Amino acid sequence: MVEPTVPVKKDGKGHIIDKRAGKMTSLIANKKVLSLNLFAWLFLAPYLLFYSWFMLYPIIKGFIISLYQWTIGNERTYVGLGNYQAIFKDGFFWEALGNTVYFVVISTPALVIAGILLALIVNSRLKGTGFLRSAFFLPHILSISVISSIWVFVLQPYTGLMNSVLKTLGVTQEIFWLDSANLAWLSILLATIWWTVGFNMVLFLAGLQEIPDDLYEAARIDGANSWHCFRYITLPSLKGVILLVVVLQSIASFKLFGQSYLMTNGGPGTSTRTLVQYIYETGFRTNEMGLASAMSYVLFLVMVLFAIIQFKFMAKKD
Amino acid sequence: MNAVRPRVTLGRILLYIFSYSFVLIWLIPMLWMVITAIKPDGSPVTVLTELIKPPFTMDNYQYVSENASIWRWTWNSVYIAVVTTALTLLLTSMAAFALSRIPFKGSKLVFWIIIAGLMVPTEATIIPLFLMMVDSGLVNSYSSIIFPSIAAPLGVLILKQFYDGIPKELVEAAEMDGASKLRIWWSIFLPLSRSSMAALGIFTFISSWNNFLWPFLAISDEKMMTLPIGIPLFQSGYAAELTIPMAANMLASLPALLVFILFQKHIIKGITMTGIK
Incomplete structure (x- = not known):
């Protein structure tokens, strides 16, 4: 990792707040933030895939199904809140x-x-x-x-x-x-x-x-x-x-x-x-x-x- | 531990008598299972003097292993539990690491969305889950049992809590030495969280092993059943005699008993740590 040569202060979140740091540093910082973002999502992706597929989606789908008269053979009629x-x-x-x-x-x-x-x-x-x-x-x-x-x-x-x-x-x-x-x-x-x-x-x-x-x-x-x-x-x-x-x-x-x-x-x-x-x-x-x-x-x-x-x-x- | 040894009093003696008689009564159903499973078919199984007297036999076990797909079910249960546990540990620890140690936009939001999943019991999503499995052709497959279990958020919560406690200096030192995030996760966070991972792993394994409702719905093919689903199916043919069903119960319990004997301390520690049923 390339460290900025100008001494910089960082706030709690790691963003550079020293203005003297100049253009060069902020470019490096941007690049760093970008790669961190990418890394974070790469680490999260496998779990989130299962989570959204088998946790979030069923909750939404369950609600939609509850608005229909729905049989396993996939015959369905919209009944609104009729089921409730x-x-x-x-x-x-x-x-x-x-x-x-x-x-x-x-x-x-x-x-x-x-x-x-x-x-x-x-x-x-x-x-x-x-x-x-x-x-x-x-x-x-x-x-x-x-x-x-x-x-x-x-x-x-x-x-x-x-x-x-x-x-x-x-x-x-x-x-x-x-x-x-x-x-x-x-x-x-x-x-x-x-x-x-x-x-x-x-x-x-x-x-x-x-x-x-x-x-x-x-x-x-x-x-x-x-x-x-x-x-x-x-x-x-x-x-x-x-x-x-x-x-x-x-x-x-x-x-x-x-x-x-x-x-x-x-x-x-x-x-x-x-x-x-x-x-x-x-x-x-x-x-x-x-x-x-x-x-x-x-x-x-x-x-x-x-x-x-x-x-x-x-x-x-x- | 207390340095003061309790004095021997009448109260203590009574406590001993009460505790040990109680534990004996507690274990009776299990002891009864052990003994009736080795009694010949048709022998009286409610008279103590008859129970502890020979003849004993292994015929029931032989009968069960020849007439039920019990070994197949055991294999299914083991396979599903092992894969579920391994994937849960891997995926939740990666997610927890990202949420704990990589600052990125939306990190808090993602964490709360995952944690909200703790409120959703499988029992409430069986209908959409089943229809999804039918649509994707996953019914009667290992994946249909394994996938929904991996989505459980408990591991993310437990491991993130642990990762949050790992000192910053450790990570900074590693970064100085040029270690990548991947390397830091693999060589620092994973080894350090060994005991949390063990607790989570055992918890996941036991939940998977005893999972009843969802496999009961998702599996109808006898060859793909797990023990908790196959055993009642096999036993439904034996209403009156109980020696053969008890042998089936014994065979179904042996792997769990083995795990319990080996990992007793971890299991109990894990419950204290996770506090979730």
């Missing part, structure tokens, strides 16, 4: 949205509390801490298909593990876990906790390890018991992580598909059918791509709302 009107009048859409929100509401507190509990166990300096941590995290690496299959077998009436354990504990009647709406939700919730809580535990564990020990020692000297320590030191210190996990968990739960699809197929009836499953069925089974796309947009807007909350809170953390 249709879904707002569709009882099944509201049911699916309701189911999804219901799962967010039951699963988020459960997964936050369970995550804190496991993190506390792993963080209490027992012998074999590494084993405990790995064991709690282990289900997270299995795929959703394996998790669902295991739980369907565990919960199966007559031949399942759950009922036979309950029988030895004195429950005489056979429980049909996946055949009533409430129990089906409970089953999906159990499987989800087992599958994903290890992730939350790791986040809480990191939070716990940032709390200085002196805080606890000082509190102990002042005569605080374990509950006091938890209530007045641990919980307030974890506030940031708890917020983060609540937001992440709400987003993940809102996208529920695999567990409920594989374990109950939305049943009994349509009582555990989630929004994502309804979008899938509308688009791919009844071949109403336009309608399904409009639903996706509603899902998308809800997710953006969640994300804005997340960004706001993350910005605060920094």
Whole structure:
């Protein structure tokens, strides 16, 4: 790189601001800026290609599709906002949205509390801490298909593990876990906790390890018991992580598909059918791509709302 | 670590009993999978005394590997996960380097457009994505699964944050010595960001490995399926007996278990760093 012979000052962005530098320097500077621009775009191009092709374009195309009556065979009729009107009048859409929100509401507190509990166990300096941590995290690496299959077998009436354990504990009647709406939700919730809580535990564990020990020692000297320590030191210190996990968990739960699809197929009836499953069925089974796309947009807007909350809170953390 | 060792009290003993009984219950579904997979067809699988007693057999495994395309699905899953991870690391690190270290017009705008993509879940774009794949003839191909995953912006964000922290002096010294931008990226930024790259790589690999919804839609050809899509298809033929499906579950989980055992520390560190599901 050729350096200007006249001493120059640069402002924050590297532009030359010394007028004495003259014509020669500004030419060199221009050339440098140009080649930097070119370089930057060359570095960005491969990623941006995929990003615009598979992220930006689908968002735009999705909106366009949602304005049409559109089938996979590419027959289409422009219907304006008709699809949106249709879904707002569709009882099944509201049911699916309701189911999804219901799962967010039951699963988020459960997964936050369970995550804190496991993190506390792993963080209490027992012998074999590494084993405990790995064991709690282990289900997270299995795929959703394996998790669902295991739980369907565990919960199966007559031949399942759950009922036979309950029988030895004195429950005489056979429980049909996946055949009533409430129990089906409970089953999906159990499987989800087992599958994903290890992730939350790791986040809480990191939070716990940032709390200085002196805080606890000082509190102990002042005569605080374990509950006091938890209530007045641990919980307030974890506030940031708890917020983060609540937001992440709400987003993940809102996208529920695999567990409920594989374990109950939305049943009994349509009582555990989630929004994502309804979008899938509308688009791919009844071949109403336009309608399904409009639903996706509603899902998308809800997710953006969640994300804005997340960004706001993350910005605060920094 | 704390220098003060916890005293042995009744509370601690109870905590030990509680924690270890709980972890035992926690692992039961998995242990049950391990054992039922090696029990002969039709043996009682809910009675503990029967479960831990022989006969044991490898027949279920043999049956699965002969009657399901499980090795093909495993290969598909591995191939897709490896290529997705490699491309994600390469492309996002190049993009992050440009955004972090090369001043150019519109740099901020490009960054924000990419970051906005974090808000878009795949679940919301399945319809247009599918129609695009149909139009371009990519349905039932590896590319149809790999390409949309590479567009994920998380890597750009993580690596840019890391690159922003690399001291200016290091770059200036290299520039003095006449190193090009390409050289600086390759010989300074890539080696320095090894741990961030490892975290991002493992995260990408696991997400790809467990990806369910999109491959489920984009792949209908049995030969092109990944494990999460193929396994339920295979199992749908076995409602009552569970020894064979459990063997399939085991085979589908072995590669992930291996990765977990090898990279446990990195995985857990990666979650703490990225904090994204």
